[in-house]
Amino acid sequence: MKTPLIILFIFISLNFFSQRSIHERWNIELNKYVNDQGQVDYINWSKNTNGLNAYISVLKKNHPKKHWTKNQIMTYWINAYNALTIKLILNNFPLSSIRDINDPWSKKIIDYDSSSYSLDEIEHKILRKMEDPRIHFAINCASISCPKLSNLAYMPNKLEKQLEDATKHFLKDSNKNKIIENEIEISKIFLWFKEDFGNTNSLLNFIEEHSSIKFNNRKVKYLPYNWNLNIIQ
Numbered sequence: 001m002k003t004p005l006i007i008l009f010i011f012i013s014l015n016f017f018s019q020r021s022i023h024e025r026w027n028i029e030l031n032k033y034v035n036d037q038g039q040v041d042y043i044n045w046s047k048n049t050n051g052l053n054a055y056i057s058v059l060k061k062n063h064p065k066k067h068w069t070k071n072q073i074m075t076y077w078i079n080a081y082n083a084l085t086i087k088l089i090l091n092n093f094p095l096s097s098i099r100d101i102n103d104p105w106s107k108k109i110i111d112y113d114s115s116s117y118s119l120d121e122i123e124h125k126i127l128r129k130m131e132d133p134r135i136h137f138a139i140n141c142a143s144i145s146c147p148k149l150s151n152l153a154y155m156p157n158k159l160e161k162q163l164e165d166a167t168k169h170f171l172k173d174s175n176k177n178k179i180i181e182n183e184i185e186i187s188k189i190f191l192w193f194k195e196d197f198g199n200t201n202s203l204l205n206f207i208e209e210h211s212s213i214k215f216n217n218r219k220v221k222y223l224p225y226n227w228n229l230n231i232i233q
Contacts, residue, residue, distance in 0.1 A: 022062050025055040026079050027153035038140070038148025039232040040086070046093045055083055056110075063112055071156040074130055078154045081122050081139045084109050088119075089142050089229070097227045098142045133196040133206070134163040136189055137170040144226040145176055145187065164210075171211040178223070179211050185221045 029052050033045040045052070059080050064073045085098075088109065092101050105123075108116035117125075127135045140149040147170045154162050170187075171177050178185040186207070190197055197203040204218055 022058055023075065023079055023153040023155060025051065025058060026083055029055060029083075030149075030151045030153060034149055034151035035232060036151065038150070039230055040089075040142070040149060041232045042089060042093055042229070043231075045086070046090045049087075049090055052083065052087060052090070056087060059083070060111065069156065070130065071159045074127070074132070074135070075154045075156045075159055077122055077126050078135065078138045080110065081119060081127070082149060084119060084122075085140060085142050095229065097229055099227050128193075128196060132163070133193070134167045136193055136196070137166040138163055140230075142230055144228050144230050145223075146230065147176075147189075148173075149230065167210045171207060176223070179207065179213055181213065181215060182217045184215060184217065184219065185223050188222045188225045190220075191222050 029045075032051075033041045035041075059076070062076075064076050068076075088101065088104055088107070089095070089098060095101065098104050105120040106118050108118050110117050110122075123139065127139065137147040138150070138154060140146050142149075147166060150162070150166065152162075171179060176187050184204070184207070190203060194203070197206055200218070200220060204215060204220070208214060
């Protein structure tokens with residue numbers, strides 16, 4: 001009986017090591033060029049893209065497998081989305097906004113399962129279908145009003161805490177959401193992806209749960225969205 005258990009342990013250990021090895025490359029790049037506020041040093045990053053290119057190459061050679069867990073698959077695509085967004089910005093740098101690029105979210109930028117995927121397709125056809133609305137606070141669109149780009153790679157064994165931390169941080173950021181007992185002004189992300197958060201009551205329950213604020217006034221307003229680049233000033 002011990003042999004099958006040993007084989008299973010080795011398989012799980014190697015699988016975990018492989019996942020960590022894949023995303024450690026991204027972790028190194030984030031530590032170099034992203035600060036604690038999620039601002040990005042595009043100027044210096046654009047001068048040395050070898051590490052980023054190496055990470056994206058690793059992603060292309062290590063697509064999600066059938067035996068991967070949901071956390072492993074979600075981690076892969078969150079990190080891929082963020083890395084590919086950075087790559088898109090650096091390929092077009094200097095610029096003031098991701099919207100200066102023609103159709104930035106529609107460009108085919110990674111091959112997967114015999115198809116080529118764009119950022120839009122990664123978000124809508126893969127991540128959103130995993131039915132965890134917290135992914136919207138983990139992926140970054142290289143803009144000031146976006147949830148901050150974490151300077152740590154997402155990892156399967158830490159994903160739950162990382163998603164929760166990203167959600168709470170976004171809701172408590174007064175530059176992106178103004179949430180007090182008598183006033184709720186929130187990011188347009190909640191409007192654009194309202195299908196993921198449910199009706200108004202479900203949305204407010206989600207915000208209450210993750211912000212720990214109870215509302216007296218349950219009317220919602222949406223803040224303007226700042227698409228300027230999230231660059232270190």
